[in-house]
Amino acid sequence: MFGYVTICKPELKMKDYYTYRAYYCGLCKVLKEKYGFLGQMTLTYDMTFLVLLLTSLYEEKPTHEQNRCIVHPAKKHDMFFNEITEYAADMNIVLTYFHFADDWQDEKSKVGLAGMRALRKTYLKIREKYPNKCEKIRRCLVRLQKAEKMREENIDVVSGYFGELMGELLLYKDDVWKKTLKRLGFYLGKYIYILDAYDDLEKDRESGSYNPLLTLYNDERYEEKCGQMLTLVLAECSSAFEKLPCIEYADILRNILYVGVWNKYDDKQKQNTVNEEGIKE
Template identity: 35%
Template sequence: MFGYVTIYKDELLVREFNEYKSIYCGLCRTLGKEYSKLSRFILSYDCTFYALLLLSLNGECPGYEKKMCRCNPLKKCTYIKNGEDALSKASALSVVSVYFKIVDNISDSKGIKKLAYKFLKPIAKKWANKAKEKYPYIYNAVETMSKEQFKVESMDNAQLDMSADPTAKMLKSVLSYGEQDKSRKLILETMGYNLGRWIYLMDAADDLEEDREKNNYNPFLLMNYNGEQNFKNYISQILNQSLAQAYNAFELLDITLYKGIIDNILLKGLAQKQRAVLFSEEKNGNKSV
């Protein structure tokens, strides 16, 4: 996960922003409680969205409470109550994703960066193993994604759809796991697949220039297109297709809790991130919560 799935703050109601922040802070607290204080540094918007969606699907408002911030004892934060299951799963996805990202970075890095990742690996592995005991389906989904991604990126001619498929399938599996209703499961699979595809391709678009300079694999570098601006517009169209399909699937879900926040993320937050990456627009509304 790469931190792209976030709110567009300027378009949220104050109440909705406070609700989102309570989930964000709740995930921070859960990471520290279940793994370690250090794990709070891997807190991400992507996994906050996962917790938000799980809470929304459950449909029962968890309630809220004010407590001291775990990172700043002079500050009080609002946390959700009774959302332990969603926050625990989101925490597991956080630590497992970071572990396999570190493993991937070790193979791709050199010098001091490589040493730094090797130093962090045992810590992240301990977290990931703990998450694996509690949620093996999350660990297995991310591990499978990592292995398949390595195979795809080792090919000379892996095209766009093939390169995005491992991340798409991982999120498809994680978002739909445990859903008993066949129709709702299919909806979540469709939403997860397209959102995962968007995340991978967004990261590829974000790394395009760096990968071009370092001669790294990037699916967009395999495409022939005349004109930089036209190329970015074309990438934007590809990303928009995935966003539209993810949101169309979400709209089929009969949910009301936090719907305004999820609408904001899928319709505005992701679009703003996309414009910022491709066209260097200011990232208004995506400030830290």
């Protein structure tokens, strides 16, 4: 479900792109150093956004290194990382552990069981460090999974559970920005969930899998309503962001929230247009 919160590279200045990539590579480095190859495999663009947002808000200075990696072995690349990167890496592992656990419990997936066993000790160590946060994330996922198993048709309800999870992830400190960050995360999470459902609808229709948009699919205004839902929740998300005193990296963050998050939706629209033209021919 992650991977939607990314940049729109053509709309980004090159210096900002290199900064974004440096934070992305920095998160990859921290994941590998703390949790090995499996940790590195959990790398997401979404957590890079979290690192940039919280680094900008709290003016956390990064450490700068230049290193080679398995993906780019020929040339050294800039890497930025700080304490917030460490936090994001920990949360990546927590989410991945719960994902594996869910796959095992629901589908008896051997991959899920293997992943859960591989991350069990690591997850328990992180839980010792963030007991309240891990419990809140677990509860959000339990409510989400319960709603999905009951095939909840109200997408506002089910997306709200994922929104609560994202809101919790953005709460790095218990301070004056807590409510604003939680609101930003809540609506960003709703956007991610709705867009994921929109993106997977055809596949879910064919497989018979749960998708809260299935009941809306036969509506002649389906595309219009989906676009409106996404626009409304993202407007709330962006409104919350603009209340934060983010100065450094503000252009990158706005690129993500105003343009980049629409990448997958725009790709889907182009695909739909091609399919419609193919049918007409």
